Amino acid sequence: MKIKLLLFVALAVNLSVIAQNEELKQAPDNMSAETVFNNYIKAIGGKDVLIDVITVKFNADVTIEGLPMSLTAEIKLMEPNNESVEMYAEGMGVISRQKFDGEAGYIEQQGVKTNLTEEQINSKKGKHSIFPELYPGDSELFFEGITSLKGKDAYKVKVVHGENITYKYYDTESNLLVRAEMESKSQGKSTMEISDYKGVNEILFPYKQKIMAGMQVITMSYTNITINEGVTEEDFK
Template sequence: MKYLSLFLCLFLATGSSGQDLTDATAVVNKYLTAIGGREKLETVKDLIISTTADMQGRTMEMETKLKMPDKFKQGTYMMGNEVGGSVYDGATLSRSMRGQQTTKTGKEAFQEFLQNHPFPELYYDTLGIEKKLAGVVALDGGDAYDVEYSGNGTTWHEYFDKASGLKVKRTATMESPRGKSEVEVRLGDYKAVNGILFPFSRTQKFGQFEMTMETQSVKVNKGVDDKQFKIK
């Protein structure tokens, strides 16, 4: 009887470790653990991320600066000239493109800021963002958990590889002058920087348009000054 009990305990232990995750919180927690762990992520005070992309034979450069918990600046450059950018000072998001400037405030501005954050999951619960496990889908030759998020009147999906736990895809519906369009972002080529995994490849599809951004460098806790996020 003693050996039978021991066998059952071992069987149940090994069986449960191979079981599918059954709720969105478990999926997100596995992801946060996979990229470094919640405690490690919370040590990040600021980030500077440099990326490049090929735009019809020309190189586009982008520099993104973040200061936790709620400051963001992004500049886009072509041939050394700034062609656009956005700044979020914690309350207002200002975007400039081809000499035109637009602003957003409140929850709408903060949600757009989170779309550019490397680990927004740290903030979702405090913002009241709801999430649920929508199922498991086949993706790139493997399986991925499909987590549906909703908040502030919008819904989006994020997909996490079952084996590694890493986020591999994000989809959302965006409004444009031509109507609604589906936006798809693919994430890959994860590399460790200061003990945290960052996706060094980001491919975005918006309608018929597709662009792949390749990360050139990630700098952590370099002491980014608050003056960087001042809206003019």
């Protein structure tokens, strides 16, 4: 059994775009991508609170459609871009892991380790894994307009970082990120639906993410989120 490892998040911002044919609505004249980002930052807790977050640990129940097996995941992030994802199967222990320490990393599945490619490494460098909207850096931001998602309006923002492009959608009422559409040479096309925001230490985090990549559908339901504890540099080796 081989399971393709997909990383969530906040992490979706380092992939490339899926072009969409859609009819955009007129937005207020003073609306911009920077305004959408700033409103999102305020909605989830505010800049003064977010900048104090150095590490986050996520525990999740994982469901893969068509796979009759109980899976869990432990995801650890450390500023600026260290990432660790470990997937567990009931009765089998760790079945896959992905590590990135800011300079290099690897993917290991069922004992077979493969180093990250130069493309994968470059896509992770120069970005922040935890709150990318807080640190746009040298990314180019484009406000596309307002579109409709499941009957609700959402601001559409295009983020360009080098060769990587992502479309991100923010609910116009709550200002929360609700969807991201992505494509990469290494992982192909994928869509992430983001929902069920809950407060953790004065910060709103999404507790559910549904990732659709080709015929594969993965649902991550987070059971626990821990801020600034339980993560060390050794976790990314």
